[in-house]
Amino acid sequence: MSFLVNLALGLLFGAGLVVSGMSDPAKVLNFLDLAGTWDPSLSPSSWAVRCSWLL
């Protein structure tokens, strides 16, 4: 039971990484590249992470 729950939570976490775009290193690097090809997509995702926890 515990095994299946953890498997599902791992899948959810991984799917979250894919949906948010954080599974692609290029997107993460572009979020960090303020002076160049800045892609601010990941800032709402980091705040959503925090808000869902506080709920």
Next chain:
Amino acid sequence: MTEFTPLASTAGGMMIGLSAVLLMLWEGRIAGISGIAGRLLPPYLDKAFPSRLAFVIGLVAAPLAMMAVTGAPVAQTVSSNIPLMIAAGLLVGFGSVWGNGCTSGHGVCGLSRLSTRSMVATAVFMTVAFITVFVVRHVIGG
């Protein structure tokens, strides 16, 4: 250049947050990926190996499951410079062990618990990450 995807990124962030909250409720475990993966190696201080393994299997299987469901490949842009990737991976490993956590442990769980240690850690690694990208892309690579 990557596409600006605020809605998808927010949805994905909420999935990550939900997973972290449920893991905390179910196992009392912090969803720190480096910690969970690192504790798959000995010494085994508790009996949680199977549940950790299950989480990592789920994590690794997620992109494959996404591909199966959507039929579209998952975007990946990885450096082909193997020595560089090995060096970077080692730095991440040492840093997350010495720093007692990685982006998920400190950035997702720690900040949400308002942990002072995690606030310091996250501020430091985000700042260093911005500086590193600036130096690599605009000072050296510019």
